[in-house]
Amino acid sequence: MTNSFLEQEKISINRILNTIVKGDCIDVLQKIPDNTIDFIFADPPYFMQTEGDLMRFEGTKFNGVDDEWDKFSSFSEYDAFCVSWLRECQRVLKANGSICVIGSFQNIYRLGYIMQNLGFWIINDIIWHKNNPVPNFAGTRLCNAHETLIWFSKNKKSKVNFNYKTMKYLNGDKQEKSVWNLPICNGSERLKDKEGLKIHSTQKPESLLYKIILSATKPNDIVLDPFFGTGTTGAVAKRIGRNYIGIEREDKYIVAAKERIRQILDESNDITDLSLEVRPPKVPIKKLIDTGYLITGMALYSPQKEYKCSLLSNGQVIDKEKKPLSIHKMSAKILNKSNHNGWSYFYIKRGERFILLDELRYNYIQEQNEG
Amino acid sequence: MTNSFLEQEKISINRILNTIVKGDCIDVLQKIPDNTIDFIFADPPYFMQTEGDLMRFEGTKFNGVDDEWDKFSSFSEYDAFCVSWLRECQRVLKANGSICVIGSFQNIYRLGYIMQNLGFWIINDIIWHKNNPVPNFAGTRLCNAHETLIWFSKNKKSKVNFNYKTMKYLNGDKQEKSVWNLPICNGSERLKDKEGLKIHSTQKPESLLYKIILSATKPNDIVLDPFFGTGTTGAVAKRIGRNYIGIEREDKYIVAAKERIRQILDESNDITDLSLEVRPPKVPIKKLIDTGYLITGMALYSPQKEYKCSLLSNGQVIDKEKKPLSIHKMSAKILNKSNHNGWSYFYIKRGERFILLDELRYNYIQEQNEG
DNA sequence: CATTGATATGAATCCTACG
DNA sequence: ACGTAGGATTCATATCAAT
Numbered sequence: 001m002t003n004s005f006l007e008q009e010k011i012s013i014n015r016i017l018n019t020i021v022k023g024d025c026i027d028v029l030q031k032i033p034d035n036t037i038d039f040i041f042a043d044p045p046y047f048m049q050t051e052g053d054l055m056r057f058e059g060t061k062f063n064g065v066d067d068e069w070d071k072f073s074s075f076s077e078y079d080a081f082c083v084s085w086l087r088e089c090q091r092v093l094k095a096n097g098s099i100c101v102i103g104s105f106q107n108i109y110r111l112g113y114i115m116q117n118l119g120f121w122i123i124n125d126i127i128w129h130k131n132n133p134v135p136n137f138a139g140t141r142l143c144n145a146h147e148t149l150i151w152f153s154k155n156k157k158s159k160v161n162f163n164y165k166t167m168k169y170l171n172g173d174k175q176e177k178s179v180w181n182l183p184i185c186n187g188s189e190r191l192k193d194k195e196g197l198k199i200h201s202t203q204k205p206e207s208l209l210y211k212i213i214l215s216a217t218k219p220n221d222i223v224l225d226p227f228f229g230t231g232t233t234g235a236v237a238k239r240i241g242r243n244y245i246g247i248e249r250e251d252k253y254i255v256a257a258k259e260r261i262r263q264i265l266d267e268s269n270d271i272t273d274l275s276l277e278v279r280p281p282k283v284p285i286k287k288l289i290d291t292g293y294l295i296t297g298m299a300l301y302s303p304q305k306e307y308k309c310s311l312l313s314n315g316q317v318i319d320k321e322k323k324p325l326s327i328h329k330m331s332a333k334i335l336n337k338s339n340h341n342g343w344s345y346f347y348i349k350r351g352e353r354f355i356l357l358d359e360l361r362y363n364y365i366q367e368q369n370e371g
Numbered sequence: 372m373t374n375s376f377l378e379q380e381k382i383s384i385n386r387i388l389n390t391i392v393k394g395d396c397i398d399v400l401q402k403i404p405d406n407t408i409d410f411i412f413a414d415p416p417y418f419m420q421t422e423g424d425l426m427r428f429e430g431t432k433f434n435g436v437d438d439e440w441d442k443f444s445s446f447s448e449y450d451a452f453c454v455s456w457l458r459e460c461q462r463v464l465k466a467n468g469s470i471c472v473i474g475s476f477q478n479i480y481r482l483g484y485i486m487q488n489l490g491f492w493i494i495n496d497i498i499w500h501k502n503n504p505v506p507n508f509a510g511t512r513l514c515n516a517h518e519t520l521i522w523f524s525k526n527k528k529s530k531v532n533f534n535y536k537t538m539k540y541l542n543g544d545k546q547e548k549s550v551w552n553l554p555i556c557n558g559s560e561r562l563k564d565k566e567g568l569k570i571h572s573t574q575k576p577e578s579l580l581y582k583i584i585l586s587a588t589k590p591n592d593i594v595l596d597p598f599f600g601t602g603t604t605g606a607v608a609k610r611i612g613r614n615y616i617g618i619e620r621e622d623k624y625i626v627a628a629k630e631r632i633r634q635i636l637d638e639s640n641d642i643t644d645l646s647l648e649v650r651p652p653k654v655p656i657k658k659l660i661d662t663g664y665l666i667t668g669m670a671l672y673s674p675q676k677e678y679k680c681s682l683l684s685n686g687q688v689i690d691k692e693k694k695p696l697s698i699h700k701m702s703a704k705i706l707n708k709s710n711h712n713g714w715s716y717f718y719i720k721r722g723e724r725f726i727l728l729d730e731l732r733y734n735y736i737q738e739q740n741e742g
Numbered sequence: 743c744a745t746t747g748a749t750a751t752g753a754a755t756c757c758t759a760c761g
Numbered sequence: 762a763c764g765t766a767g768g769a770t771t772c773a774t775a776t777c778a779a780t
Contacts, residue, residue, distance in 0.1 A: 049755045056751090057770050059709030065753050075487065105496040105521070106755060109487060112480025116446060124513045125476040127498050129550050130752095135771035136546060138756035139535050142495040142586075143772080145548040147753075148519075150476070164510050175507060177516035179500050179550075184752060187775055202753050215513075493755075530758080535770095546771065653759075653767075699768060712768060 013222065013245075020234070020246040020254050025226040028247045029088035037092045037245075038161075038221035040099040041212065041233045043204060044085070045070045046107045047078045056137055065201045069249075075110065082114050085226060090118060092224070093154040096161065098123065100151045100212050102204070108148045120152035123160055127179045128208055132186075149212065160216070165276040167215055176215075182207045191230050191256050199256050200230045209236040217242050219273050231257025241268035280343065283361040285315035285327065291367075293360045300327075300346040305354055308334060308346070327357065384593065384616075391605070391617035391625050396597040399618045400459035408463045408616075409532075409592035411470040412583065412604045414575060415456070418449045418478045449478070453485050456597060461489060463595070464525040467532065469494065471522045471583050473575070479519045491523035494531055495549055499579055502554045520583065531587070536647040538586055547586075553578045562601050562627050570627050571601045580607040588613050590644050602628025612639035651714070654732040656686030656698065662738075664731045671698075671717040676725055679705060679717070698728065 010033040021028050048070055054062040072078040089099055099120065101111050116122070126149040133145040153160045167176035185205040193199055209232050213223060219241045225233035228246030230253050237244035238261055248254050270276075288294040289311070296313040309319040309330055316324040325333065327342025334345075343361065347354040381404045392399050460470055470491065472482050487493070497520040504516040524531045538547035556576040564570055580603050588594060590612045596604035599617030601624050608615035609632055619625050641647075659665045660682075667684040680690040680701055687695040696704065698713025705716075714732065718725040 046753060047755095048753065050753095051755080054754060054756060055709065055770095057708075057710075059703075060750085062754075062756090063751075070753085104753065104755095105483075105493050106753085109480050109483025109521075112476075113484035116480060122476050124515065125519075126513065127500070127517055127550070129498070129500070130773095132752080132773040133548065134752045134754070135773085136754080136756060137771050138754095139539075139546070139770045140756050141533065141535075141754090142497065142538075143546045143548045144495065144754070146498055146550050148496075150480075162511065162513075164512075167513075168510075175510070175514045177504065177514040179498070179516050183774080186752065190752090198752085527755090548772095650769085655767095697767075710768075710770090712770095714768080 016245050017222065017243050018234075018238070018245075020228055020231070020248055020257055022248065022251070022254055024249055025247050026084050026088060029085060029092065029226060032088075032092045032224075032245075034091055035094050035097075036222065037224045038094055038097050039213065039217045040089050040093065040097070040224045040226065041209065042085075042089065042099065042101045042225065043202070043227050043229065044082065044101070044103070044107070044111070045072070045227075046103055046202075047072050047075075047110075048106050054137065062134075062137065063201075067201055078107070079110055079114060082111060083118070086111075086115060086118055086120075089224075089226065090120065090154060095154060096158045098151060098153045098158070098160045098216050100126075100149050100216065102128070102147055102149045104144065104147050108150070112150050115150070115152055119155050121154075121156040121158065123151045123153055123162070124178055125150045126212070129179050129181045131181060131183045133184070151212070151216070161218060163215055163218075163274055163277050166271060166274055167211075169276050170214075170271070180208070180211060182211075185232075191260065200253060203230050204232045206232055206236050206239075209233055210240070213237060213242060214240060214272060219268065228257060229253050231261050234261045235264050238264045239267050240272040241266055280358065281361055281365040283364055285311075288360055288364055289313065289315065291364060293364055294348065298348060300348060300357075301354060302334065303345065303347070305347065387616050388593065388614050389605075389609070389616075391599055391602070391619055391628055393619060393622070393625060395620055396618050397455050397459060400456060400463065400597060403459075403463045403595075403616075405462055406465050406468075407593065408595045409465055409468050410584065410588045411460050411464065411468070411595045411597065412580065413456075413460065413470065413472045413596065414573070414598050414600065415453065415472065415474070415478070415482070416598075417474055417573070418481070446481070450481055450485060453482060454489070457482075457486060457489055457491075460595075460597065461491065461525060466525060466528075467530045469522060469524045469529070469531045469587050471497075471520050471587065473499070473518055473520045475515065475518050479521070483521050486521070486523055490526050492525075492527040492529065494522045494524055494533070496521045497583070498550045500550050500552045502552060503557075504555065522583070522587070532589060534586055534589075534645055534648055537642060537645055538582075540647055541585075541642070551579070551582060553582075556603075562631065571624060574601050575603045577603055577607050577610075580604055581611070584608060584613060585611060585643060590639065599628060600624050602632050605632045606635050609635045610638050611643040612637055651729070652732055652736040654735055656682075659731055659735055660684065660686065662735060664735055665719065669719060671719060671728075672725060673705065674716065674718070676718065 009031060011031045013033065013036045048065050050064060054064060056062055093099060103111050128147045128149060130145050133143055136143045182205060185203045189206060190203060191199045213236055217223060220243060222243045222245065223233060223237045224245045226247045228248035231246060234244040234246050234257060246257065289296060294311055296311055298311050299307050300309050300311060300317060302308050309317040311317055312324055317327055317330050318324050327346055328340060331342045331345035332338060332340040343358040346357050380402060382402045384404065384407045464470060474482055499518045499520060501516050504514055507514045553576060556574045560577060561574060562570045584594060584607055591614060593614045593616065594604060594608045595616045597618045599619040602617060605615040605617050605628060660667060665682060667682055669682050670678050671680050671682060671688060673679050680688040682688055683695055688698055688701050689695050698717055699711060702713045702716035703709060703711040714729040717728045
């Protein structure tokens with residue numbers, strides 16, 4: 001139940017679409033209406049707990065994360081902060097929305113635990129395996145060559161969008177896996193100030209955001225990033241035709257992100273428009289009988305063009321055992337499997353030509369649309 | 372402080388060395404004395420969720436899974452179980468001992484969070500990237516191609532043993548990283564019963580245990596596995612000359628593990644004996660002067676055999692600026708670095724021969740041992 | 743222009759034995 | 762326990778100057 005008073009204080013989503021809202025992440029999240037966001041990418045402070053300076057062998061200083069925004073006094077303070085922003089994230093997500101958080105060993109176990117307790121449901125965890133990590137200069141530990149992303153749905157019941165076929169296609173027609181080998185953000189992609197110094201100490205590579213946003217969203221979806229920084233999430237969203245909303249506290253980052261995103265061009269294409277995710281039309285076989293595409297009693301053939309069974313008036317089929325089955329169960333029975341797709345198995349004979357059932361349902365749909 | 376009554380109920384470690392103790396993991400852990408174990412490998416139940424039903428950690432089905440409260444209570448049950456066995460693990464570890472736990476997204480965030488709260492300190496988290504993972508058959512998720520290990524010390528103060536150079540050597544002379552690409556356990560390594568069915572559903576590959584045990588332990592260390600299963604930890608420990616203690620509840624696994632370990636041969640070698648970890652002897656330069664290896668006032672030369680500085684009676688050196696420095700600071704100054712190792716930089720001239728300082732300290736140590 | 747080599751740098755819980 | 766002196770320690774990539 002939403003409180004009508006609070007509701008009045010909410011911002012209209014349309015007013016902040018494709019903008020960066022300046023402010024504290026929790027304050028701003030509280031202004032966003034319930035159930036309005038499709039996908040959230042959150043790259044919160046990691047609470048690195050570093051002390052002193054880290055020197056390279058040559059004597060130069062390693063310029064790591066020493067920002068005020070990463071300082072917390074204890075795990076409990078960090079946990080409380082995360083519970084607050086994560087609760088709001090969960091509230092603003094649509095019922096089938098999802099959220100991806102990123103972290104490293106210092107904080108990812110805090111995030112994962114808290115989010116499971118809040119009722120978020122893990123879809124996958126993903127390892128960003130860095131090609132070119134910062135080495136362990138002192139030679140005292142394993143080189144930390146990865147970061148962890150956890151992808152959650154709003155809750156267990158959510159039916160999350162995952163563009164499986166698109167990711168498979170982009171992975172050389174192999175199922176995409178949970179370990180992603182990608183370089184860190186440097187070179188011309190890394191935003192620098194006039195002095196050539198990096199603007200944000202932890203800018204993420206666009207390749208990483210591209211992969212997760214393309215996995216989880218549809219064109220024109222709304223992607224929210226509560227720790228927007230220099231706007232990698234916004235840049236990628238714009239590039240592939242998704243809407244973004246950024247929340248960021250520091251002017252320095254907002255200025256850089258705005259200019260960066262301004263320069264981005266929409267490069268949507270068949271792949272980012274999810275042409276590969278199109279599913280075959282759902283057509284009851286009975287419709288095909290009613291419209292004359294199929295005729296009761298007609299013979300159905302295997303791919304080897306051998307007679308296998310006959311069509312009943314209710315859309316089921318029977319073989320010599322005379323037990324009515326669906327086309328799917330019948331093809332599975334013939335192939336000695338538990339399940340199979342009958343549409344792509346059975347053929348009918350029209351004159352001398354054999355026609356796959358699958359073709360008929362597309363013909364039917366086309367005629368419906370034309371008529 | 373240990374309670375003397377409880378103390379009497381403890382088992383002597385020597386009595387259970389290189390054996391499998393049958394029993395509930397928490398019960399048995401309680402019998403092990405404080406501060407006696409060098410390394411623990413723990414592969415606890417994963418709290419897997421199958422076919423839409425949430426399973427209790429002991430494998431019974433949980434009722435009312437759609438209810439938020441019930442879901443949370445089942446997490447708490449798992450959490451409480453983990454707190455119990457992890458507290459005992461922390462107690463039995465030596466001050467500089469360490470523990471590695473393995474899990475996947477269902478449970479690893481529970482383990483990580485709980486262990487940080489108990490005061491364990493993360494050394495590294497490690498990704499076991501599987502070469503040959505089980506695909507996602509339904510085609511609805513990313514293929515889960517990894518498991519996560521977290522390696523903790525007993526607490527923040529622990530000085531943990533990490534065989535850095537050994538791991539570097541085995542990695543083609545490159546620093547070992549946090550992502551390990553290894554196959555899953557199958558083929559002849561996978562233990563099967565008479566019917567050819569796998570005995571344990573989650574048998575870990577020996578290559579994984581080899582890598583973590585060799586990273587974290589010294590020869591003759593005591594390695595404890597509270598969820599011993601079919602004994603991969605014990606097999607690897609025996610193979611590389613470490614002692615093991617296994618705890619396991621089920622006879623089926625104990626029988627298989629005993630026979631498996633019986634067949635293992637000790638294959639210790641220079642690498643597993645950590646010959647690469649030997650550090651150069653600590654010899655004060657003054658000792659070399661006292662024993663005549665070096666003479667006050669003598670010249671020290673660079674690797675290019677150019678005169679650089681002269682030796683003082685206290686073991687320091689001076690150049691033309693006449694400021695006394697250690698051999699390390701002086702070599703760093705010459706090389707324009709902040710630090711350098713003087714032992715492997717300076718030469719003395721003896722007759723026509725140039726001799727590296729490093730050689731002298733080895734000669735000195737050898738003479739001491741012979742004398 | 744292509745190639746080579748020197749230099750710079752990236753989410754970092756980054757030393758340890760001895761007195 | 763704590764301070765101090767001794768001395769051990771990095772990889773992949775990008776940029777830029779030099780050849």
